[in-house]
Amino acid sequence: MQSSDKKSYIKRNFRFLAVGWTVLLVVAFSITVYLVYLNSIEHARIHAFGAFEKDVLFRRWNALHGGVYVPITEYTQPNKYLKLKDRDVTTTNGKKLTLINPAYMTRQMYELARQEGGLLGNITFLNPIRPENKADQWETFAFEEFEKGKQEVASVEEIGGQKHLRLMRPLYVEAVCLNCHQEQNNQIGEIRGGISVAVPLDRHQKQIVLHVSGFFGIYGIVWILGLVTLKKVKTDFIQNEQLKNKAELELEELNRKLEEKVEDRTAELKKTQKELANKEKFSMIGKLAATIRHDLRNPLAVINNSNYYLRMKIGDSDETLKRHFNMIDQQIGYADRIIGDLLDFSKTTSPKMQAASVNQLLEEIINSFQAKKGLTINLEPMADLPLVSLDEGLIRRAIENILTNAEQSMPTGGEIRVSSRIEQDQLCISISDTGEGIPKENLERIFEPLFTTKKNGIGLGLMIVKEILAKHKGVVLVESEVKKGSTFIMKLPLSVH
Numbered sequence: 001m002q003s004s005d006k007k008s009y010i011k012r013n014f015r016f017l018a019v020g021w022t023v024l025l026v027v028a029f030s031i032t033v034y035l036v037y038l039n040s041i042e043h044a045r046i047h048a049f050g051a052f053e054k055d056v057l058f059r060r061w062n063a064l065h066g067g068v069y070v071p072i073t074e075y076t077q078p079n080k081y082l083k084l085k086d087r088d089v090t091t092t093n094g095k096k097l098t099l100i101n102p103a104y105m106t107r108q109m110y111e112l113a114r115q116e117g118g119l120l121g122n123i124t125f126l127n128p129i130r131p132e133n134k135a136d137q138w139e140t141f142a143f144e145e146f147e148k149g150k151q152e153v154a155s156v157e158e159i160g161g162q163k164h165l166r167l168m169r170p171l172y173v174e175a176v177c178l179n180c181h182q183e184q185n186n187q188i189g190e191i192r193g194g195i196s197v198a199v200p201l202d203r204h205q206k207q208i209v210l211h212v213s214g215f216f217g218i219y220g221i222v223w224i225l226g227l228v229t230l231k232k233v234k235t236d237f238i239q240n241e242q243l244k245n246k247a248e249l250e251l252e253e254l255n256r257k258l259e260e261k262v263e264d265r266t267a268e269l270k271k272t273q274k275e276l277a278n279k280e281k282f283s284m285i286g287k288l289a290a291t292i293r294h295d296l297r298n299p300l301a302v303i304n305n306s307n308y309y310l311r312m313k314i315g316d317s318d319e320t321l322k323r324h325f326n327m328i329d330q331q332i333g334y335a336d337r338i339i340g341d342l343l344d345f346s347k348t349t350s351p352k353m354q355a356a357s358v359n360q361l362l363e364e365i366i367n368s369f370q371a372k373k374g375l376t377i378n379l380e381p382m383a384d385l386p387l388v389s390l391d392e393g394l395i396r397r398a399i400e401n402i403l404t405n406a407e408q409s410m411p412t413g414g415e416i417r418v419s420s421r422i423e424q425d426q427l428c429i430s431i432s433d434t435g436e437g438i439p440k441e442n443l444e445r446i447f448e449p450l451f452t453t454k455k456n457g458i459g460l461g462l463m464i465v466k467e468i469l470a471k472h473k474g475v476v477l478v479e480s481e482v483k484k485g486s487t488f489i490m491k492l493p494l495s496v497h
């Protein structure tokens with residue numbers, strides 16, 4: 001993966017993480033808010049339940065006494081629904097008292113509470129003695145629930161435009177109740193009305209707002225801290241990634257350089273090895289040449305002389321003999337050239353440079369070259385060629401060697417074209433033939449010592465050409481195409497210093 005791709009991939013992932021983190025906190029915060037709400041409702045419920053319990057206690061206390069006598073005032077008038085003989089009494093001092101039953105007491109208590117703007121309460125029944133005590137809609141529903149076995153009904157309801165937690169629990173008939181409640185054949189343990197309490201939620205709502213804003217602050221801080229950490233981790237990560245990439249690139253570069261070096265060194269080593277091998281061949285040929293040149297020159301000279309003498313003696317009359325004499329001559333020439341090559345090779349002297357007309361030299365060489373039948377040699381000299389300083393003897397030998405090779409590559413005859421020209425401050429002599437050509441795999445090796453593909457050759461000719469050119473600070477190149485022919489180009493610097 002590209003490093004920029006990687007970067008955007010990481011960025012995308014981190015964006016995903018940031019969104020995930022935000023969603024997580026929003027969900028957590030929502031749950032917290034909901035829990036805060038439930039908690040405050042529960043508080044209100046406990047509050048209401050406490051009130052209920054106390055009411056029941058007061059009422060029981062009252063009921064235990066079969067009602068309580070209090071002075072009759074404008075506010076506390078005798079209860080018209082209480083039909084007991086001793087409802088109203090007068091003390092020995094003439095003070096008028098009336099009996100307060102639990103329901104009446106509860107009612108008055110709730111009236112007081114209402115005036116103080118707190119808790120609301122009601123004593124109620126579906127079928128009350130006092131019509132005002134009749135259950136309202138919500139209370140009726142609660143009674144239905146009690147019938148099903150529920151002990152308590154509580155919910156948030158609106159009363160007078162304000163939210164309240166309403167709670168209602170049933171009242172059961174006890175023995176003490178029966179003093180006054182025999183009206184409906186009440187049985188002990190059965191439901192005889194209920195007390196419904198309503199706690200205003202405004203105080204709790206304020207509490208909710210307070211808690212929620214507190215949590216909002218905490219969650220906000222945690223959220224921001226999380227995002228900051230995430231961002232830090234992201235930049236660190238990207239930086240790390242970049243460092244890693246850089247290190248990788250550097251490593252790659254080092255590797256590449258190392259490989260290059262190894263390749264270079266290997267190539268150098270191969271070259272030196274080859275040079276060494278060639279040098280070995282050179283020294284071997286040198287030694288060989290030194291011994292051969294004396295030992296063969298003389299016998300060859302003797303054969304040549306004898307051949308000449310025989311020819312003189314016998315004459316040219318017999319055609320067969322003539323042919324054989326010619327063959328002897330030819331083979332002597334061939335052997336002589338090999339010896340010449342060996343001689344040239346073993347010579348270590350530096351070339352004797354002289355200003356020479358190359359075109360003239362070429363003409364002389366071609367004229368004296370005894371081309372066999374069917375072979376034509378054409379010279380294409382460049383006009384106005386300046387004199388070039390060279391060792392005539394050596395260059396002649398080089399050109400002759402190439403011509404001999406060309407001739408041998410065309411056993412059935414053909415054409416050799418020799419031309420001279422100047423190219424980039426260099427004298428170029430090119431010799432093209434229309435012979436067999438040299439296969440690609442041999443092209444590089446033909447200048448090596450002792451490399452030959454001929455039946456009767458020892459592989460020195462072209463190597464000597466190369467050596468001669470090197471002595472002139474020149475080169476020899478070859479282009480060849482199998483079955484079409486080869487071109488040898490000798491390049492010599494125009495001015496040899």
Ligand code: HEC
Nearest residue numbers: 066067081082101103104125128129130133177180192193
């Ligand atoms: C001293 C007599 C007396 C005793 C004891 C008494 N009550 Fe009542 N109760 C009354 C009277 C009278 C009313 C009629 C309405 C009022 O006074 O508000 C009443 C009303 C009620 C109501 C309101 C519904 C209605 O019918 O108007 C309930 C509920 C109730 N009583 C339950 C009880 C229970 C439960 C007990 C036993 C723990 C009990 N009372 C004991 C006299 C009594």
